[in-house]
Amino acid sequence: MLLRHTPKEIKERKALAVNPAKTCQPIGAMYAGLGIYGCLPHSHGSQGCCAYHRSTLTRHYREPIMAATSSFTEGASVFGGQANLLQALLTIFTTYNPDMVAVHTTCLSETIGDDVNQIVKKAYKDGTIPEGKYVVHTSTPSYVGSHVTGFSNMVKSIAVQMAEKTGKSNGRVNIVPGFVEPSDMAEIKRIAAMLSVNPILFPDTSGVVNGPLTGKFEMYPKGGTPISDLKSAGDSMASIGLGAWASAEAVKALDAQCKVPCQVQDLPIGLLATDRFVDALRTVAGVSVPDCVTQERGQLLDVISDMQPHLYGKKVAIAGDPDQLIPLTEFLVTIGMKPVHIVTGTPGKAFTKRIKEITARFGDQINVQNPGDMFLLHQWIKNEPVDLLICNTYGKYMARDEDIPFVRHGFPILDRIGHAYFPTVGYKGGLHLLEKILGVLMDRKDRDASEETFELVE
Numbered sequence: 001m002l003l004r005h006t007p008k009e010i011k012e013r014k015a016l017a018v019n020p021a022k023t024c025q026p027i028g029a030m031y032a033g034l035g036i037y038g039c040l041p042h043s044h045g046s047q048g049c050c051a052y053h054r055s056t057l058t059r060h061y062r063e064p065i066m067a068a069t070s071s072f073t074e075g076a077s078v079f080g081g082q083a084n085l086l087q088a089l090l091t092i093f094t095t096y097n098p099d100m101v102a103v104h105t106t107c108l109s110e111t112i113g114d115d116v117n118q119i120v121k122k123a124y125k126d127g128t129i130p131e132g133k134y135v136v137h138t139s140t141p142s143y144v145g146s147h148v149t150g151f152s153n154m155v156k157s158i159a160v161q162m163a164e165k166t167g168k169s170n171g172r173v174n175i176v177p178g179f180v181e182p183s184d185m186a187e188i189k190r191i192a193a194m195l196s197v198n199p200i201l202f203p204d205t206s207g208v209v210n211g212p213l214t215g216k217f218e219m220y221p222k223g224g225t226p227i228s229d230l231k232s233a234g235d236s237m238a239s240i241g242l243g244a245w246a247s248a249e250a251v252k253a254l255d256a257q258c259k260v261p262c263q264v265q266d267l268p269i270g271l272l273a274t275d276r277f278v279d280a281l282r283t284v285a286g287v288s289v290p291d292c293v294t295q296e297r298g299q300l301l302d303v304i305s306d307m308q309p310h311l312y313g314k315k316v317a318i319a320g321d322p323d324q325l326i327p328l329t330e331f332l333v334t335i336g337m338k339p340v341h342i343v344t345g346t347p348g349k350a351f352t353k354r355i356k357e358i359t360a361r362f363g364d365q366i367n368v369q370n371p372g373d374m375f376l377l378h379q380w381i382k383n384e385p386v387d388l389l390i391c392n393t394y395g396k397y398m399a400r401d402e403d404i405p406f407v408r409h410g411f412p413i414l415d416r417i418g419h420a421y422f423p424t425v426g427y428k429g430g431l432h433l434l435e436k437i438l439g440v441l442m443d444r445k446d447r448d449a450s451e452e453t454f455e456l457v458e
């Protein structure tokens with residue numbers, strides 16, 4: 001009964017968030033930086049911020065997350081952090097020898113007003129950044145937006161500061177996968193390969209934050225988008241950004257800068273969103289869909305159809321990032337479930353409109369809040385109980401208090417494994433998600449069944 005003081009009565013709150021459904025911008029920027037091969041993320045602020053960002057990612061992935069910091073003290077907080085960043089870049093390149101450093105700001109350096117662009121230019125001019133090495137930088141003030149905004153800002157900056165246009169097409173398709181798991185990034189590449197599309201996926205954390213245990217420490221694991229691919233992104237045939245919140249800015253910026261035509265799709269979570277992604281790949285690359293993809297789709301459809309008695313009409317509460325929640329809500333509706341309470345902490349006006357469109361068949365019975373928090377979600381659940389809760393690890397308190405079957409999905413997941421290795425995007429990912437949902441629902445049914453209704457075959 002850890003949240004026993006959450007009242008059922010809902011009072012309007014504007015200035016106060018309780019248990020926010022989001023975390024801070026630099027975490028997303030740091031995660032994006034890790035998805036470039038040989039890149040060391042750098043936090044331009046105090047050590048405390050960097051320690052928090054690294055520890056959150058370390059706990060989620062159970063991998064040591066490498067990142068540097070400008071280590072602001074009182075002096076830098078008053079006079080600005082230029083000297084700290086220049087010294088940091090010198091130390092980083094001489095000691096850790098990365099190919100790239102991805103600098104993001106923090107609340108402190110943003111409030112001071114440090115001109116990071118100017119500092120990086122000076123570092124290039126002074127030779128602090130060695131020949132053939134790169135520093136990209138982005139602004140991530142955490143008093144606005146969320147970790148998704150930080151991810152988006154860093155990916156856009158990587159695209160703008162690294163992509164080059166030679167005028168000769170490389171015959172490839174840029175895919176910006178959004179703030180998803182390394183398993184999802186690998187699955188997106190697998191789907192593209194099945195369609196004979198050779199993508200430039202950036203960032204790509206597969207093989208970086210879910211690498212093997214080899215007994216040997218690798219400062220820069222084998223995964224990640226090669227810098228040569230980032231440079232070549234300006235010569236691609238097209239760009240597909242997955243998720244309007246995390247990826248749209250990057251593909252639009254590439255379009256404006258290098259004239260690479262772009263489109264923004266939902267993350268391919270569930271049957272319909274994956275259909276749209278496959279169709280987008282097929283169209284931009286001018287390929288046809290092979291039988292192996294149709295077969296995977298058919299398998300997902302088969303399981304949805306077989307398991308309808310366990311899914312139909314079940315009420316669901318969900319919280320997470322908007323790019324995840326939109327296709328997830330669509331998937332739940334597709335499989336016959338009823339998402340009734342939906343909360344995201346990342347602001348953006350289009351969210352509520354999309355969710356209302358997807359859930360239109362239920363009329364006005366759906367609660368949607370953006371930006372909202374977990375406290376409100378709990379209150380909604382108290383007023384209208386649900387059969388299933390889907391959100392990150394923080395949902396476990398609500399699930400325990402209200403005795404609700406619980407599927408962990410989103411960021412962060414601090415108390416289970418699997419998310420880094422098993423995707424939830426694509427048809428295979430949909431099957432995995434469905435297996436998780438059915439697992440908790442059917443376990444609950446077995447737990448609550450009387451001896452006469454306890455069935456061997458379900």
Ligand code: SF4
Pocket residue numbers: 024025026048049052105106107108142143
């Ligand atoms: S001070 Fe800002 S950047 Fe640092 S941890 Fe807090 S919210 Fe994040």
